[in-house]
Amino acid sequence: MANTGLLSGSKVVVVDSDLKSFLRDKGFGEEEGSRQQLSLVEAIYLVEKEKMQVSDGKKNFSFNDLVDEGNGIKKDFYSKYLVYSDLRERGLLVRTGLKFGSDYRVYGRGVSIKTGHSDYMVHVVPEEYTCSFPELARAVRLSQNVNKEMIYALVDGEGDITYYRVDRVKL
Template sequence: MVIFMSKKDSEEIDEKPVEKEIVKEVIDTTFEEDKVIAFQNYDKIYEPGYYGKIIDNRLELALVEACLLLKRGRIRVFKDGKQLSFQELYDIAVSLDKRFPHRYRVYEDLRERGLLVRTGFKFGCDFRVYERGVQLKKGPKSAREHTKWIVFAVPEDFTCSFQELSRAVRLAHNIRARMLWAIVDNEGDCTYYQITRHKP
């Protein structure tokens, strides 16, 4: 197997239409352990941009999602009765995950480009990204409705073995997606590299 890496300069990801803000209502949420939860009116967060996941009549937001929504003024976050600022929530997230700054920056950048982004924990990656305009649904999906990219957020000095890279590429191939290496530099700029495999 031969692996090729190329800078992702396609308009698919590089054009930057800012995500349309549909709902202006601010929703109260609660910080619990390693997530942020909305118990009421969560459809106003979930449906416009598919943020979080609905479990047992509540919406659970990953911290990257909650930080972005808080920064955009879409939610208020309370912890032990105290309202948290963006910086306070961000600092909590960093204390729980040292990779959070890079993961958050990539998540924010992808969302700013108008892309539908979901967390990728159960797939072994940072994020799953879908084509613009896709509506998430359960059951059979068309080719366009499947995950288009799986994304790994890394700092510019990141190193890994060929075996680790190969596993990541195979993961993308197994779910019919493409793999993106999202490299975050010291200024917070994101550069995307698409990695593909070819059998000689």
């Protein structure tokens, strides 16, 4: 099956060479030997855009099937997907921010993942999110230590996203 990835837990594995080439060129997934491995969020985005299908070897999953799968794996999965999709639609490259303690790290338009650096760390939070000043200060300090801007993406109950850039000012 061309343009199909195989669901494996919270990842989607792609072996089709044409699809792998497309994914690499567009900044999706990670190379794992002879395979390209996508996060579930990336795969759902590509399914929604009709660029690929996802299967378990027996049946293809719909967009809604995959979102349900993600919701069962991770809290606030759909909100994280909405932010990922919105950032991609704005022409930005979006990668996991796990090693930086955020949901995503985001590269500006035209930046190569292999040669460039991400500009932003993005935390996805619900509209009713609260945090302490020390927690906020830690997040901002961490982002500045790795030369990135801290962005909070607030997702409301209707799926609308508001982005807030948080910075530290020295007086």
